[in-house]
Amino acid sequence: MALARADLESLLRTRHLDRTLTTAQPVRAADPEYATAPTGVDRLDACLDGGLPRGQLSELIGPRTSGRMTLLVQLIAAATRRGELVALVDALDMLDVASLAAAGVALDRLLWIRGHVVVHAGPCRDLNQRAMEQAIRALSLVLQAGNFGLVVMDVAEAPHDAIRRLPFTTWLRLQRMVEGSQTSALLVGTAPIARSPAGLTLKLDVASRAGVCLPAPMGSASHVGQVQGRVIRARAPVPSDTRATFATQGHVHV
Amino acid sequence: MSDRRRPAYACLYVPPGRASDDSCDPAALLEIAQAFSPRYERHHDRLIAIDVTGLERLMRPVARQAQRPQLPVVGPPSRPDRADVFGSGSEFVDVAWRTLGQELLRATIEKQTRAHVAVAGTRVAALVLAHARPGLTVATAGQEASALAAIPLDVLAPVAEAVLRPPSPMTRQASPDHRTGQAEQVGMATFTRWALRTLGDIAALPAAALTARLGRQALAWQAIARGEDVRPLVPSEPEERFEGTLDLEWPIEGLEPLSFVLTRLLEPLSTQLERRDRGAAVLHVLLDLVSREVHARHLQLPSPIRDVRTLRTLALLDIESHPPAGAIDRVTVVIDPTPGRIVQHTLFTRALPTPERLSTLLARLAAVIGSDRVGAPAVMDTYRPGAFAMTPFATEHHPGIHPASAVSQPAPAVWGSDTGAARAGHPSASASGTPIVALRRCRQPVPARVVVEAGRPVRVTSDRRGFSGGAVLAAEGPWRTSGHWWDEASPAAVMAGPWDRDEWEVALTDGARYRVFRDRAANAWFIDGMFD
Numbered sequence: 054m055a056l057a058r059a060d061l062e063s064l065l066r067t068r069h070l071d072r073t074l075t076t077a078q079p080v081r082a083a084d085p086e087y088a089t090a091p092t093g094v095d096r097l098d099a100c101l102d103g104g105l106p107r108g109q110l111s112e113l114i115g116p117r118t119s120g121r122m123t124l125l126v127q128l129i130a131a132a133t134r135r136g137e138l139v140a141l142v143d144a145l146d147m148l149d150v151a152s153l154a155a156a157g158v159a160l161d162r163l164l165w166i167r168g169h170v171v172v173h174a175g176p177c178r179d180l181n182q183r184a185m186e187q188a189i190r191a192l193s194l195v196l197q198a199g200n201f202g203l204v205v206m207d208v209a210e211a212p213h214d215a216i217r218r219l220p221f222t223t224w225l226r227l228q229r230m231v232e233g234s235q236t237s238a239l240l241v242g243t244a245p246i247a248r249s250p251a252g253l254t255l256k257l258d259v260a261s262r263a264g265v266c267l268p269a270p271m272g273s274a275s276h277v278g279q280v281q282g283r284v285i286r287a288r289a290p291v292p293s294d295t296r297a298t299f300a301t302q303g304h305v306h307v
Numbered sequence: 308m309s310d311r312r313r314p315a316y317a318c319l320y321v322p323p324g325r326a327s328d329d330s331c332d333p334a335a336l337l338e339i340a341q342a343f344s345p346r347y348e349r350h351h352d353r354l355i356a357i358d359v360t361g362l363e364r365l366m367r368p369v370a371r372q373a374q375r376p377q378l379p380v381v382g383p384p385s386r387p388d389r390a391d392v393f394g395s396g397s398e399f400v401d402v403a404w405r406t407l408g409q410e411l412l413r414a415t416i417e418k419q420t421r422a423h424v425a426v427a428g429t430r431v432a433a434l435v436l437a438h439a440r441p442g443l444t445v446a447t448a449g450q451e452a453s454a455l456a457a458i459p460l461d462v463l464a465p466v467a468e469a470v471l472r473p474p475s476p477m478t479r480q481a482s483p484d485h486r487t488g489q490a491e492q493v494g495m496a497t498f499t500r501w502a503l504r505t506l507g508d509i510a511a512l513p514a515a516a517l518t519a520r521l522g523r524q525a526l527a528w529q530a531i532a533r534g535e536d537v538r539p540l541v542p543s544e545p546e547e548r549f550e551g552t553l554d555l556e557w558p559i560e561g562l563e564p565l566s567f568v569l570t571r572l573l574e575p576l577s578t579q580l581e582r583r584d585r586g587a588a589v590l591h592v593l594l595d596l597v598s599r600e601v602h603a604r605h606l607q608l609p610s611p612i613r614d615v616r617t618l619r620t621l622a623l624l625d626i627e628s629h630p631p632a633g634a635i636d637r638v639t640v641v642i643d644p645t646p647g648r649i650v651q652h653t654l655f656t657r658a659l660p661t662p663e664r665l666s667t668l669l670a671r672l673a674a675v676i677g678s679d680r681v682g683a684p685a686v687m688d689t690y691r692p693g694a695f696a697m698t699p700f701a702t703e704h705h706p707g708i709h710p711a712s713a714v715s716q717p718a719p720a721v722w723g724s725d726t727g728a729a730r731a732g733h734p735s736a737s738a739s740g741t742p743i744v745a746l747r748r749c750r751q752p753v754p755a756r757v758v759v760e761a762g763r764p765v766r767v768t769s770d771r772r773g774f775s776g777g778a779v780l781a782a783e784g785p786w787r788t789s790g791h792w793w794d795e796a797s798p799a800a801v802m803a804g805p806w807d808r809d810e811w812e813v814a815l816t817d818g819a820r821y822r823v824f825r826d827r828a829a830n831a832w833f834i835d836g837m838f839d
Binding site for chain 2: 094116117118119120121122123124125126127136137138146147148149150151152153154155156160161162163164165166167168169172173175187190191194195198199200201209210212235259
């Protein structure tokens with residue numbers, strides 16, 4: 054029986070149909086430096102065995118205030134520090150440049166594409182849908198250009214129906230574009246979108262429903278807030294319930 | 308008998324005159340030079356040195372013609388109407404050179420230029436004689452020093468620039484009237500103090516002593532005074548135009564047929580650029596329409612490009628965004644060249660997108676999203692909340708570790724968080740290693756309804772779907788910020804005008820944490836963003 058299975062897997066590889074195999078392929082290259090993109094958060098990198106997988110479409114999901122943008126900014130900062138170019142398709146144009154600067158992002162290495170999607174379009178649903186399709190098209194163009202270290206599409210606050218109305222093949226097509234490259238593609242959302250079998254899905258939770266996210270009086274430093282998440286899908290042999298927690302500090306006013 | 312291998316140089320110089328009678332046609336001067344020899348050095352619009360070596364062999368049969376009438380010399384009335392000939396006795400003058408000089412002078416008269424013409428065995432001697440003497444001046448070969456001996460010193464400074472340095476594209480555009488270098492000025496002042504008056508006085512000085520007092524530059528001046536060449540003539544290359552035009556048999560409309568036409572025009576231009584080691588800096592596409600209008604597009608390329616496919620794609624993307632008003636009769640493509648880039652790849656760093664690919668990507672993104680919404684973010688030198696700038700995304704990046712990251716300093720935030728952190732002693736993310744909570748900002752603040760008790764918000768709601776709101780579990784603030792009070796308020800401009808607000812950070816029962824603020828001028832509450 055085992056021999057038959059090996060023959061079957063070999064036949065699938067020969068016919069280039071081995072993408073459907075979830076365990077037959079080697080899950081990482083010999084050198085993790087080229088197989089993964091470190092997130093910049095040591096505890097998370099340790100859980101992910103190096104970072105986000107390259108050549109795959111991964112997802113970062115979670116509810117509002119779970120730390121998605123915080124982790125995203127850290128990812129971008131780590132990528133630019135390594136000398137890579139980063140492209141961010143900001144579908145809802147909600148990026149805070151001050152947060153990027155505070156995280157140490159090399160801004161000249163970030164290609165920022167600002168979309169026109171709104172949180173709730175109301176009667177202008179078709180316009181919003183067109184804006185979402187524009188954002189997808191921009192993402193496709195960036196992936197086709199290639200050689201970006203990290204490509205991110207942020208649809209975290211987009212209406213659910215705008216994402217649901219996209220053709221289901223959209224994400225499959227994007228996955229195929231990034232396969233075999235050294236690009237780490239990342240979708241940031243509220244719920245799983247692409248469900249790529251080879252990519253990684255990191256779900257963030259709201260660590261605490263109480264507590265303030267800032268130092269109490271202005272100027273005093275206090276350790277506040279935590280971001281915690283777990284890997285809910287990965288091809289790598291990561292325990293499915295792996296949790297990673299890292300601390301964050303508050304956002305400071307001028 | 309003259310040595311057939313003896314070098315010979317001619318110089319055409321048009322001195323600057325009064326504005327009313329300043330007649331210098333650079334194109335005419337160039338045309339004269341090109342008619343006599345392909346090897347010429349154009350220093351600027353008024354000065355050209357020509358290598359006429361060997362032309363005397365063509366001139367000698369002409370020179371032997373008897374009784375050839377002498378040409379009148381164009382110049383001050385006091386000058387004799389014959390060529391000045393310098394040499395130790397006219398019997399040693401090369402008649403052929405004189406005839407050549409006369410032919411040059413005749414050509415300048417026909418072109419109506421007031422050019423001085425000089426012929427000598429060295430380029431330097433020809434340049435000096437052309438600057439110093441009007442009309443035609445011919446120096447005997449091998450006796451350049453004696454020909455220059457009596458010439459006053461003030462000719463040395465303007466000649467030095469042309470003699471010592473090959474012309475660059477920059478200097479070729481300007482006349483030398485104001486270009487006396489600082490070193491030459493110092494040298495002239497020193498020579499004047501030494502009571503030197505002529506080039507012969509400088510030529511007679513001992514070289515070692517002159518160098519010890521004035522430096523190595525003085526050796527070059529002494530060589531000029533003796534009529535000795537310090538560098539060879541650097542031939543000027545004719546300006547080459549990178550242009551192609553195609554007249555169409557029938558008018559075309561749409562991008563697809565235009566694509567074929569552009570490919571046909573760009574391919575030979577690309578080959579021409581490659582042959583000259585040039586790239587396109589600016590691409591001009593001129594479309595002659597059936598309505599006799601010309602639809603012109605000018606693309607400033609971010610880096611030198613000569614790839615046909617990339618140029619065609621950029622042109623088509625631009626024309627797609629700015630379509631012509633009618634059918635196209637003729638297509639003209641003009642390229643402004645620039646020297647090509649020298650690119651050395653490395654094996655040890657991760658590959659980045661090529662400038663050509665990035666240029667194409669940026670053009671495509673601009674066509675999809677809009678050119679004002681694609682670029683690199685930049686912080687601004689202001690305390691305005693949410694202020695940022697969009698800068699063009701560079702197409703050339705150095706591979707490897709970012710230089711700013713290598714120094715391990717906090718992000719250079721002139722505005723906002725880091726500035727406040729530095730003032731308050733709060734550690735930045737890079738210094739402490741702990742990430743700072745990022746804000747997801749509402750580009751247009753969302754109007755909110757806030758219930759305030761004892762000066763603190765206790766409930767935040769909004770009519771906008773997606774911001775359900777709720778009771779306030781915890782609140783911190785207020786932080787008062789204001790600025791630009793001297794500007795007029797404009798409801799349409801979010802990023803301009805004055806602001807005066809009290810900001811709060813609130814955690815609500817819906818699980819989210821927001822930044823809200825009260826606009827003190829309007830006494831209205833808004834949601835500025837959410838922490839995520």
